[in-house]
Amino acid sequence: MAIVQTKNLSKVYNPDTVPVHALRDVSISIEKGEFTSIVGPSGSGKTTLLNMLGGLDKPSSGSVWVNGKEITSMKESDLIDFRLYNIGFVFQHYNLIPVFTAHENVSFIMLLQNRSKKEIKERADELLEEVGLGDRKNARPVEMSGGQQQRVAVARALASEPKFILADEPTANLDSTSAMNLLDIMSRMNREQNVTFVFSTHDQRVIDRARRVITMVDGAIHKDEYQNVEETKTG
Amino acid sequence: MKTLLTIAWRNIWRHPARSGVLLAAIVAGLWAGVVTVGIINGLLQQRIDYMIESEITHAQIHHPEFLAEGYSWLHIPHHDEIINWLENDSRVVNYTSRTITDGMLQSPVKTSGVRIRGIDAETERQTTTFHENLIEGEYLDSDVPSAIIIGAELAAEHNMETGNRVVLTFEDINNELTSGSFHIVGIFRSASVEYDRRNVFVRSDEFIELLGDQPVFHEIGIMLGHEEQAGEVTADLNSRFAGITAQTWRQLSPELSMLVELGGVMVIIITMIIMAALAFGILNTMLMALFERMREIGMLISIGMSKIRVFSTIMFESVMLTLTGTVAGFVLAWGTIRYLSGSGLNLEMFADGAAQLGWDHVIYPELTPGEYVIILSVVILITLMASVYPAIKGIRINPLEAAKNT
Numbered sequence: 001m002a003i004v005q006t007k008n009l010s011k012v013y014n015p016d017t018v019p020v021h022a023l024r025d026v027s028i029s030i031e032k033g034e035f036t037s038i039v040g041p042s043g044s045g046k047t048t049l050l051n052m053l054g055g056l057d058k059p060s061s062g063s064v065w066v067n068g069k070e071i072t073s074m075k076e077s078d079l080i081d082f083r084l085y086n087i088g089f090v091f092q093h094y095n096l097i098p099v100f101t102a103h104e105n106v107s108f109i110m111l112l113q114n115r116s117k118k119e120i121k122e123r124a125d126e127l128l129e130e131v132g133l134g135d136r137k138n139a140r141p142v143e144m145s146g147g148q149q150q151r152v153a154v155a156r157a158l159a160s161e162p163k164f165i166l167a168d169e170p171t172a173n174l175d176s177t178s179a180m181n182l183l184d185i186m187s188r189m190n191r192e193q194n195v196t197f198v199f200s201t202h203d204q205r206v207i208d209r210a211r212r213v214i215t216m217v218d219g220a221i222h223k224d225e226y227q228n229v230e231e232t233k234t235g
Numbered sequence: 236m237k238t239l240l241t242i243a244w245r246n247i248w249r250h251p252a253r254s255g256v257l258l259a260a261i262v263a264g265l266w267a268g269v270v271t272v273g274i275i276n277g278l279l280q281q282r283i284d285y286m287i288e289s290e291i292t293h294a295q296i297h298h299p300e301f302l303a304e305g306y307s308w309l310h311i312p313h314h315d316e317i318i319n320w321l322e323n324d325s326r327v328v329n330y331t332s333r334t335i336t337d338g339m340l341q342s343p344v345k346t347s348g349v350r351i352r353g354i355d356a357e358t359e360r361q362t363t364t365f366h367e368n369l370i371e372g373e374y375l376d377s378d379v380p381s382a383i384i385i386g387a388e389l390a391a392e393h394n395m396e397t398g399n400r401v402v403l404t405f406e407d408i409n410n411e412l413t414s415g416s417f418h419i420v421g422i423f424r425s426a427s428v429e430y431d432r433r434n435v436f437v438r439s440d441e442f443i444e445l446l447g448d449q450p451v452f453h454e455i456g457i458m459l460g461h462e463e464q465a466g467e468v469t470a471d472l473n474s475r476f477a478g479i480t481a482q483t484w485r486q487l488s489p490e491l492s493m494l495v496e497l498g499g500v501m502v503i504i505i506t507m508i509i510m511a512a513l514a515f516g517i518l519n520t521m522l523m524a525l526f527e528r529m530r531e532i533g534m535l536i537s538i539g540m541s542k543i544r545v546f547s548t549i550m551f552e553s554v555m556l557t558l559t560g561t562v563a564g565f566v567l568a569w570g571t572i573r574y575l576s577g578s579g580l581n582l583e584m585f586a587d588g589a590a591q592l593g594w595d596h597v598i599y600p601e602l603t604p605g606e607y608v609i610i611l612s613v614v615i616l617i618t619l620m621a622s623v624y625p626a627i628k629g630i631r632i633n634p635l636e637a638a639k640n641t
Contacts, residue, residue, distance in 0.1 A: 056537055056634045077542065084539025095534040099245030109538055111238050160539070 001068055002029040003164050003196050004053055009062035011048055011219075022048040023059070024220040030164070030212075033194040035187060035229075037201050037210035045219040046200035047168055053198060054087050054166045055079045067163050084112055088157030090167035090199070094149040096141040102128060102152045103137035109160045127155035131185050147178025154185060158195065167199035171206055183209050187229075239544060243551035246524065247559075254556060257520050261513055261560025262567065268509040269568035269610060272502050273600030274580060279494045281595055285426055286491055288364045291484045292330075292456035293465045296472060299480045301453055302487075307336040308408040310451035312478040320475065321457065326464045331358035332452040334439045338405030340385075342393040349389070349435050351403055353442030362458050365423075365436075372397035372421030375438050382438060383417035386431025387424040395419055403435070408447035415445045426595050502606050506613040513557075514621035521553050521625035532629055533636030542630040549629045553622035554615065561614050565607065572600045 011023040023045050030036055038046045051057040052064055055071045063072045066086055071079060083089075096105045106124040115123075128137045131151040141149050150170060157165045167186070171179035187209055189195045199206065207213055208229070215223040247254050287293060296317060298309040311317065314332065321330045334353035339346050356375040360366050366374050375382055383401065390396065397419050404414040417437060425431055443450050459468060465483035472481035485492035525532070535545060579597040582589065586596035 051635060054537070080536060080539055080541055083537065089534075089537050091534065093530065095530060097242065097531065097535075099242060099249060108238065112539055112541075112544070156538070 002065070003032045003034075003067060004198070005029045005065040006049075006052065007063050007065070009049070009052055009059050009064065011045075011052065011057070012060045015060065021219050023052070024218070026062070026216075026219075026221055028214060028221065028224065030196065030198060032163075032196055033190065034196055034198075034212055035190045035210055036198045036212040036214060037207050038198065038214045038216060039201060039207055040216035040222070042202075044216040046216055048219075049216065050166050050168050050198070050200050054089060055083055084109070084160060086163045088160060088162035088165035090150070090153045090157050090165060090170045092169040092172045094141070094146070094153045094173075096149055096152055096156070098141050101138045101140055102133055102144065102148075102155075105141075105152055106155045106159050109156055113160060123159060124155075127158055128152070130189070131155045132181075145178065147174050147181060150174060150178070150182055151185060154182065154189075158189065164196035164198060167197060169201055169203075170199055171201065171203050176205075179203065179205060239548045240551055240555070243548050243555055246528075246548075246552050247556050250524075253520060253523070257516050257556065258560045258563070260516050261557060262564040264509045264513050265561055265564030265610075265614070266567045266571070268505050269565065269602065269607075270571050270575075270600065272505050272606065272610070273568070273572040273575075273602045274598055275501050275505075276498050276602060276606070277576070277580070277598045277600040278594060279498045280601060281598065282426075283491050283494060285595065286488060287462070287484050289368065289425065290363060290365060290456070291488055291491070292362060293459045293462055294457045294469050294472075294481060294483050295487055296455040296457070296479050296481045297453060299478070302480075305335075305337050306410075307406055307446055307451070307453070308410065310334075310408070310453050311455065313476055314450070314452050314455075317455065317472070317476055317479070320472075321455070324468070324471075326459050326468055328458045328460055329358070329362040330455055330457045331355055331362040332439070333359075333454040333456065334442050334446065334451060335453040336405050336446070338403050340389070340393070340435060341402040341404065342395055342399070344393045344395075347389065347392065348433075349403075350433055351405060351442065352434060352436050353439035353446075354436055355439050362456055365425075368423040368425045369421050370424045372419070374421055375436060377420045379418050379420050381415065381417045381441055382420040384421035384423055384436045385419060386434060387422050388428050388432040389435070390419070390422050392432070397421060403437070405446075407445065408449075408451055413445055415441075499606075499609075502609050503613060506610045507617065510614055510617040514617050517553055517557060517618060517621040518624060520556070521549065521622060522628070524552070525549070525625050525629055529632055529636045532632045533634050536632065537634040545632075546626045546630050549626040550619065550622050553625070554618055557614060557618040561611065565611075568602075569607075572602055575600045 006026055006028050009023050009026040013020040013022055026049060038049060040046050048057065052059055055064070055074070059072055063070050065071070071082060074082060097108065100108060103124050106127055107120045110120040110123060125137070128134050131154055133148060133151055136144060136148060144152070171182060174182060183206060186197055190197055201207060211229050212226050214221060296311055298311055301309040318332070321327045332355065336351055338349060338351050340349045354375065369384065370387060372384070375384060385395070393401070395401065399419050400416055401419060402414055402416050404412065407413045423431065457468065459465060469481035469483050472479065532545060536542070576599050579599050582596045582598065589596045
């Protein structure tokens with residue numbers, strides 16, 4: 001069964017004035033463990049599709065299914081709860097809570113899930129170790145580099161044990177080394193823990209690491225192809 | 236809950252300068268408000284204490300119609316039995332009988348309408364503090380026969396001083412006009428100019444001789460161990476003795492009673508005025524904070540933070556901010572009131588004006604723990620009201636804000 005699936009998804013902004021077709025009849029299916037990148041020029045609908053997959057935006061028509069459940073018709077409050085347990089997010093601007101330390105940022109989502117203190121602490125420690133920030137867990141976002149913040153964001157996304165992680169241009173604000181480092185971490189998680197990643201990107205380095213590349217043009221799927229990826233570890 | 240409180244608290248200190256300015260405004264506003272309420276309380280309490288201790292006493296007994304009519308023949312029946320009862324009641328600390336009627340005071344200068352109060356110098360001294368108002372001459376325990384003490388205002392109007400004589404004319408208990416000549420032995424000044432203008436004091440035994448052929452008393456003033464006992468003592472007197480009316484100071488002086496009520500209302504009104512002004516500051520600060528954190532709040536909703544939690548966090552933030560200022564304001568105000576309640580706030584520059592209104596110019600501010608609780612409740616209530624709008628705006632933030640790339 002697909003982890004996430006869209007059926008004839010369309011999104012039209014300003015339907016009554018100047019209609020803008022952000023998505024046109026998009027149907028995709030992403031299986032568990034995939035490492036998928038959605039690519040395309042600016043305005044091609046990558047971010048809109050990602051927002052739909054994450055239940056952050058409602059389509060004009062069509063439906064989104066996550067783990068066999070249709071999320072497009074859910075009430076907003078149910079959708080918030082659904083996202084908490086099923087979808088992880090990594091944003092371009094990291095979007096960490098600035099008043100929290102790295103450890104607190106990772107713990108926070110588990111607190112929202114009402115997990116036990118012991119479990120939260122252990123898992124936050126473990127995830128920060130996995131993203132290479134075991135020694136920075138008491139640092140606040142302002143004390144960390146962009147790359148480090150994004151790695152905390154990945155750890156946060158993983159903390160809730162979601163069905164899949166959506167990452168919108170995760171390397172856009174990172175320097176080359178940080179970007180490759182982040183990609184290493186994400187692909188290792190995907191390979192070793194079978195975590196499903198879907199990210200939108202312009203970055204060719206990211207595209208090169210994806211096993212599946214969905215290319216969008218003018219809101220429609222132009223190409224959907226699998227590619228062989230050589231797993232490398234970069235410094 | 237603890238996490239939400241932690242976020243709220245740390246959010247306050249993201250912009251120390253901005254929060255600090257609002258905190259300073261809250262501290263200054265509450266300090267000023269609490270001290271003002273304390274001063275008003277002090278003024279009111281001073282007035283109440285003065286009136287009770289100098290004249291009204293905790294309870295009084297009269298003929299049922301005396302206070303309305305004022306005639307000298309409306310005197311207290313069973314006076315000796317009542318005195319005997321008062322003597323044996325453990326709740327009664329002191330009491331004094333007074334003979335009172337309205338009359339005219341004549342001097343070579345003019346004639347004035349006055350209330351003539353015949354008092355027993357010794358029991359009056361034990362019961363009230365009126366003797367402390369004497370500013371010149373002697374009290375009524377003087378050896379001078381037919382002695383009278385008059386108010387400073389009255390003395391000035393009649394161009395009189397101690398040693399001068401005046402004539403009092405009044406109706407006796409048989410409804411006959413009678414008069415007597417009195418020597419001014421002393422001049423008093425109370426907190427009320429009007430009282431000083433309208434009242435004169437003579438010895439009750441000399442006054443009674445002029446009023447009739449039998450001892451008559453129109454008023455018994457009673458001081459009790461505790462002011463709260465006034466209700467039960469007057470109820471006992473009214474049930475035990477026919478033909479009298481015993482009343483508490485609240486019944487005798489509704490305006491004083493109203494002052495007590497007014498004190499309670501003023502606490503709320505002043506706090507509400509100050510907090511209404513501060514509410515706009517809170518609203519402004521919270522809205523600014525909210526607009527700066529649109530993306531962050533969008534992220535929180537995106538990752539699964541429920542709207543009730545977002546709402547609570549914003550509310551906690553403003554309540555914690557206000558409470559921090561409130562605690563500091565309270566500590567400052569408490570210290571100020573504590574200091575002034577010992578030394579007094581001396582408004583000597585307004586002494587003349589205050590005296591015209593019947594107030595003393597030295598004020599001892601006071602505030603009860605209950606009033607602090609009332610102020611705190613009003614502060615929290617208004618803060619919650621001011622925070623609701625930003626909190627509602629907060630939960631309406633679109634989670635897509637988190638995904639915006641600009």
